[in-house]
Amino acid sequence: MDLTYKRTNVFLKADEKEKREIAAYAEGYKKFLDSSKTEREAVTTAVGMLEAKGYKPYTLGDKISAGDKLYLNNRGKSLFILRAGKTDVAKHGVRILVAHVDSPRLDLKQVPLYEKANIAYLKTHYYGGIKKYHWLTIPLALHGVIVLGNGKKIEIAIGEKEDDPVFYITDLLPHLSQELNKSTIGEGFSAENLNIVVGGVPSGEDEKNAVKKGVLEYLNRQYGVTEEDFLSAELEVVPATKARDVGFDRAYIASYGHDDRVCAYPEITATIDADTDETVLTILADKEEIGSVGNTGMQCVLIKDILDEIAKSYGVNPAVLRQKSMCLSADVTAGFDPAYASAFEEMNASLIHHGVAMSKFTGRAGKSGSNDASAEYVGYLRKAFAEEGVVWQTGELGRVDLGGGGTVALFIANNNIDTVDLGVPVLSMHSPNELVSKADVYSAYKAFKAFVK
Numbered sequence: 490m491d492l493t494y495k496r497t498n499v500f501l502k503a504d505e506k507e508k509r510e511i512a513a514y515a516e517g518y519k520k521f522l523d524s525s526k527t528e529r530e531a532v533t534t535a536v537g538m539l540e541a542k543g544y545k546p547y548t549l550g551d552k553i554s555a556g557d558k559l560y561l562n563n564r565g566k567s568l569f570i571l572r573a574g575k576t577d578v579a580k581h582g583v584r585i586l587v588a589h590v591d592s593p594r595l596d597l598k599q600v601p602l603y604e605k606a607n608i609a610y611l612k613t614h615y616y617g618g619i620k621k622y623h624w625l626t627i628p629l630a631l632h633g634v635i636v637l638g639n640g641k642k643i644e645i646a647i648g649e650k651e652d653d654p655v656f657y658i659t660d661l662l663p664h665l666s667q668e669l670n671k672s673t674i675g676e677g678f679s680a681e682n683l684n685i686v687v688g689g690v691p692s693g694e695d696e697k698n699a700v701k702k703g704v705l706e707y708l709n710r711q712y713g714v715t716e717e718d719f720l721s722a723e724l725e726v727v728p729a730t731k732a733r734d735v736g737f738d739r740a741y742i743a744s745y746g747h748d749d750r751v752c753a754y755p756e757i758t759a760t761i762d763a764d765t766d767e768t769v770l771t772i773l774a775d776k777e778e779i780g781s782v783g784n785t786g787m788q789c790v791l792i793k794d795i796l797d798e799i800a801k802s803y804g805v806n807p808a809v810l811r812q813k814s815m816c817l818s819a820d821v822t823a824g825f826d827p828a829y830a831s832a833f834e835e836m837n838a839s840l841i842h843h844g845v846a847m848s849k850f851t852g853r854a855g856k857s858g859s860n861d862a863s864a865e866y867v868g869y870l871r872k873a874f875a876e877e878g879v880v881w882q883t884g885e886l887g888r889v890d891l892g893g894g895g896t897v898a899l900f901i902a903n904n905n906i907d908t909v910d911l912g913v914p915v916l917s918m919h920s921p922n923e924l925v926s927k928a929d930v931y932s933a934y935k936a937f938k939a940f941v942k
Contacts, residue, residue, distance in 0.1 A: 496844075518930055528775045529565050531753060532773060563791060567775045569795055570769075572767075579805045582810055585771075588912075594615070594619075602687075607689065621679075629685055629726050630648025631685075635712065641713075735924060743923070745922060749777065751930055759934055774786060793811075811905050815866070818910045820897070823886045824841045844936075848911075848912075854893065860898035866907040884914065898910050
């Protein structure tokens with residue numbers, strides 16, 4: 490009997506059959522990424538996947554019966570997926586999976602369009618935690634919706650097709666950067682300079698703002714949009730890149746939006762695929778990157794409303810149902826990066842290729858803002874994962890007192906529900922092009938299936 494704890498490399502443990510499964514699963518995930526650059530697109534893609542498997546729309550107040558496969562689309566930006574089980578929810582509760590589908594990005598301001606030195610720009614306001622310099626000189630796409638004055642909604646996705654134009658944020662050439670180089674990163678890269686180039690051809694001769702006018706004429710011709718329509722728009726600037734394999738052996742996937750779609754996709758597929766009699770509630774949440782606020786974030790009472798509806802349909806006390814329920818807050822963690830080893834405490838860092846990672850606590854400094862799951866709940870999950878052959882590990886998000894982060898776990902736990910964070914380790918997190926291991930993505934899928942089983 491080995492008395493020591495050793496992590497397991499998924500690729501070393503997997504036989505040839507499972508290696509093929511890992512590779513095939515990654516292809517489906519890459520397609521999901523490319524069709525889900527925003528939270529709205531992720532919800533739309535997920536609804537398509539669910540309807541293909543017989544799931545039906547659900548409205549609060551509808552009767553829920555054992556065997557039902559339902560989804561509630563919350564304002565197009567968050568999604569609740571319900572598999573109504575046959576087991577007694579008064580004893581078993583609900584198996585809850587939560588991931589978020591918003592990612593760090595640049596949003597357009599409400600009055601964004603201007604011209605300077607014969608260049609037309611759109612002004613942005615960054616969303617979530619970014620390093621501003623990451624967004625300079627890379628090809629960018631524009632996604633989102635514009636609601637016109639007559640109430641008609643226009644969907645926008647420009648920069649993804651091969652023949653689409655892309656957008657761009659300029660940088661200062663090194664020949665003129667001597668003064669800039671003396672600045673800190675925070676001082677040298679201003680949020681107010683993160684403005685995307687969108688036009689250069691003037692409309693008319695020698696007219697003030699002629700390039701801006703040309704852009705407005707294009708938008709009106711293509712979409713029926715006027716400048717005032719930006720007031721009722723949600724437009725997001727995201728990288729105009731596709732998910733790509735990385736390495737000679739294709740062990741990794743580089744993409745925008747792994748945080749947190751790398752957990753959302755395994756949640757969706759595990760919910761669809763799992764052989765279970767349990768009642769399962771899977772949530773794709775919005776607004777996690779800015780505090781889980783608003784009526785599409787996890788601080789919204791909608792989760793409690795849905796749990797109450799489940800309890801009512803099964804004839805169970807809702808407080809009892811919540812107490813018996815369990816949740817995996819599926820959010821990414823920082824993978825150990827040898828290039829920046831000093832930022833980590835290696836014994837308690839998550840290793841790439843070593844499976845999905847559990848963060849018993851998150852938060853900052855002295856676990857501030859953390860859920861900190863109980864030993865009993867972690868022990869329950871250890872047993873469940875062992876029975877299903879899940880390769881997993883534990884890990885903290887960096888050195889103590891260096892940084893830290895938050896997830897939705899504490900908002901779920903506040904409902905008297907056992908909750909812990911479990912997610913895929915990511916390199917270059919919150920950058921426009923993050924990196925994950927295909928083995929860890931597949932490990933997350935297996936872990937979520939084991940949990941709902």
